[in-house]
Each structure stands twice: as structure tokens, then as C-alpha cells.
Amino acid sequence: MIKLSIIVPVYNVAELVQKCVDSLLCQDIPLEEYEVLLINDGSTDKSLQIIENLAHKYLNIKVYSKPNGGQSSARNLGLENALGKYVWFVDSDDFIEPNVLSKVLGKIEKDELDVLCFSFQFSYDDGTEFSSHKFHASENKVCSGNDFQLKVNMPAGPWAAIFSRSFINDNKLRFIEGIVHEDLEYTARAYYLAKRIEFYDIVVYNYYQRLGSTMKSNNFKRAHDLLVVSDALYTFAEENVEKTKPIYQLFQNKVLFAFSQALFYYQKTGTLTLKTFKSKPYYPIRLNSTMTNKEKLKALIMNVSLRLYIKLICRH
Numbered sequence: 001m002i003k004l005s006i007i008v009p010v011y012n013v014a015e016l017v018q019k020c021v022d023s024l025l026c027q028d029i030p031l032e033e034y035e036v037l038l039i040n041d042g043s044t045d046k047s048l049q050i051i052e053n054l055a056h057k058y059l060n061i062k063v064y065s066k067p068n069g070g071q072s073s074a075r076n077l078g079l080e081n082a083l084g085k086y087v088w089f090v091d092s093d094d095f096i097e098p099n100v101l102s103k104v105l106g107k108i109e110k111d112e113l114d115v116l117c118f119s120f121q122f123s124y125d126d127g128t129e130f131s132s133h134k135f136h137a138s139e140n141k142v143c144s145g146n147d148f149q150l151k152v153n154m155p156a157g158p159w160a161a162i163f164s165r166s167f168i169n170d171n172k173l174r175f176i177e178g179i180v181h182e183d184l185e186y187t188a189r190a191y192y193l194a195k196r197i198e199f200y201d202i203v204v205y206n207y208y209q210r211l212g213s214t215m216k217s218n219n220f221k222r223a224h225d226l227l228v229v230s231d232a233l234y235t236f237a238e239e240n241v242e243k244t245k246p247i248y249q250l251f252q253n254k255v256l257f258a259f260s261q262a263l264f265y266y267q268k269t270g271t272l273t274l275k276t277f278k279s280k281p282y283y284p285i286r287l288n289s290t291m292t293n294k295e296k297l298k299a300l301i302m303n304v305s306l307r308l309y310i311k312l313i314c315r316h
Contacts, residue, residue, distance in 0.1 A: 003105055004034040004086045005165065007078030009071045013092045014046040016208070021054055021061070023095035023206075028102045031060040037078045038092075042068030047092075072175035072182045075158075079168065087165045089158040095123070095206045104162055107200050111142050114167040114194040117154050120205035140201055145194035146247045152199050154191070156183040159205055163190065176232060179225035181258070185232045188254055192240070192247065220269040226262035227276070230255045234282050249288040253295060256285055260298055260313075267310045274306050 006024055010017055017038075024036050038051040040063060048065065055061040066077055075089055086108060090096065108116040143151070154160055167173075171193050175182045191197060237251035263277065277283060285299035301309045 002033065002035055002084045003029070004088060004101065004162070005078070005082035005084030006034065006036045006088045006090055007039065007075055007082065008036065008090050008092050009039050009041055009074030009078075010043060010047050010051055010092045011041040011068065011071075011074075012043050012045045012047060014043075014050055016093045017047055017050055018054075020090065020092050020095050021051070023098070024090065025058065026098045028099040029105065031058065034060060034101065035082075035084060036061045037081060038063050039074040039078050040065040041070070041074040042066065070178060070180070072177045072179065076174050076177065079165075079174065082165060084165060086162050087168060088162045090205075091157075091159055093208045093210060094159065095208070097204055097206065100202070100204050103202060104200065104204060107198075108162055108164075111196070111198055113142065113196045113198055114164050115145075115161050115191065115197040116200055117148075117152070117161045117191075117197065118200045118202055118204040120155070120160055120207050121203055123206040123208045125210065140199055142196050142198045145190075145192045145197050146245070148194070148197045148199075149188070149191050149250055150246055154187070154199075156187050157207070158183055158187050158190070159207070161187070161190075167194065176228065179228050180221060181225055181229050181261075184254065184258055185229045185236075188233060188251065189236055192251075220265075223262050223265035223269055226258045226265065227280075230258035230262065230282070231280070233258060234280075246290060249290040252282075252286060252288055253291060255282050256291075256295060256299060259283070259285070260302070260309075263302075263306065263310060264314045267314045277306055 008020065021036065021038070038055070038061060040048045040051060051063050055063045062081070064077055064081060066074065079087065086105065104116060104118060173186070173190050173193070175186050233251055233255045237248055237255075241248045241251055259277070259280070259282070266277070284303040287296055287299055291299070298309070298313065301312060
């Protein structure tokens with residue numbers, strides 16, 4: 001039985017993908033118990049050749065190729081072909097700790113979880129590492145997704161969690177295709193829908209920091225795509241979250257974050273008009289008691305004038 005499907009989108013990472021896959025193979029469970037799905041997303045460098053060579057060497061590695069469509073579509077293709085009881089999304093420029101699969105799979109199976117979240121650390125080109133994994137570890141217990149998001153401040157990346165595949169499929173959890181920053185929307189929705197979710201205070205993932213990655217690039221798409229994310233978060237909350245509960249306010253804050261980030265890239269690129277921002281159903285921004293003072297200040301300035309917000313906040 002395949003216990004785990006590790007889904008890895010691959011796009012022009014010839015210099016990094018070998019290290020990523022090596023880390024996935026340096027584990028403490030038999031190869032036949034997990035599969036590594038490498039999704040070639042239209043790479044134009046030697047990435048495809050490298051991962052095909054790996055697939056010839058290891059029976060648990062499978063390669064799928066598709067025209068370039070972005071990380072979301074690659075992950076969705078991986079989900080359509082995954083056979084494991086659990087699913088993990090790993091980015092091809094990152095790597096995982098050795099001999100951790102027995103621990104995380106043992107934990108998620110023992111506690112019968114929909115989602116297991118865990119710690120990570122940043123990794124840099126010079127070999128240094130910086131731990132960023134203390135997410136209220138005192139809350140290390142099984143809880144609902146509602147309570148979990150209010151207590152545990154997880155990063156947006158889906159790589160910081162392992163998901164039950166039946167949970168993903170039952171809730172039709174797929175990534176919005178064609179955009180960047182899709183993780184902001186996906187994990188908020190997935191964590192909320194989980195009936196049994198837990199944080200496991202163990203460093204499992206290494207998040208590689210490099211110039212030129214998708215998240216570091218200032219391209220014109222980001223302003224537009226962040227608005228798509230804020231729209232999706234708003235719609236999900238309106239349709240699924242009880243408005244009297246604190247979790248609804250948390251979703252409002254996530255909308256504010258995506259909206260403010262979209263404004264930041266708007267002033268860098270000029271690809272959208274302020275009329276687009278003003279037409280959103282969540283503008284003017286509604287303040288709530290769970291906002292930090294900084295969030296409240298941002299919202300107040302936005303509500304007075306988006307141009308003033310850009311002048312005061314976005315250009316610093």
C-alpha cells in the first residue's frame with residue numbers, strides 16, 4: 001500500500017532538483033510505501049532530463065510532463081495521479097530533513113488527522129540555516145480547523161503540512177490555476193475545513209531562499225493575482241464561515257493582507273486601475289477587534305484614500 005504521495009512541481013530548476021529529490025529518497029520507510037510525483041511544467045533547461053534519469057533509477061519516482069501552466073496546475077495534475085493515503089506538496093528548490101517520514105506518517109495515522117502541520121527552517125546559499133518553527137507549540141493537540149487557525153500562525157505554504165488525500169478530494173480542494181500566491185488562499189481554506197488538524201513541533205522542511213524564485217520576482221502579475229486571492233478568500237468566508245465567529249474576522253484580515261499586497265505591486269507596475277480596487281465588495285475595509293494596531297492603521301488609511309495609502313505605505 002502506498003502511504004504517501006509527494007508532489008513536486010518542476011520548472012527550470014536543473015541546479016536544484018537533484019538535491020530536492022535526494023532528500024526525498026533519504027528516508028526511513030521502504031520506497032514501495034511512498035511515491036514521488038515529479039511534474040515537469042514545461043521546463044526549458046535540463047530539468048526534465050535530470051528527473052527522467054532519476055525515474056529510471058528509482059521505481060517509486062514517476063514523471064509527468066505538461067505545457068507550462070504554473071505551480072498550481074502542476075500540483076493539481078499531481079493530485080489527479082496521486083495514489084497515496086496522504087499527500088505532501090514539496091517545492092523543487094527546497095528539501096526535507098533525512099529520516100522524517102516515519103515520524104510524520106506515524107503521527108498523522110495515529111491521531112487520524114485530516115492535516116498534520118509541522119516546523120520548518122530557512123536555508124540559504126551560504127549553507128546557513130535559520131529556524132522559524134515555533135508556532136505556539138503549546139497548542140500541540142488535535143483540534144478543529146476553526147480553532148487551529150486562531151491559535152497557530154502557520155505560514156501560507158502547503159509544504160508545511162501533510163494532508164489526507166480523501167480529505168482533499170472530499171472537499172474538492174484544488175489550487176486556483178494561472179496565478180501566483182495561490183498558497184494564501186489554498187491553505188486558509190484547507191485548514192478551516194479540517195475536522196482534525198494538529199501541529200507537530202518537529203523540523204521537517206527546509207525552505208530555500210534564493211533570488212529569482214517566483215516569490216521573489218517583482219512581475220506585473222502579482223498585483224492582479226493577489227486581487228484574485230483576496231476575492232477568493234472573501235467569497236469563501238461569505239459562503240462558509242459564520243459571521244459571528246472570530247474565524248470570520250481572521251478571514252477578513254487575510255483579505256486585507258492580500259488586498260494591501262496587491263496595492264503594493266500596483267504602484268510598482270501600474271497594470272491595474274484604482275477603480276478596480278475600489279469596486280471590490282470588501283472595500284472600504286471593515287475593521288475588527290482581532291486586527292493588530294498596524295492592520296487597523298493600514299485599513300483606516302486605505303478607507304480615507306487609496307492614493308494616500310500608496311504614498312505613505314507602499315513606497316517605503
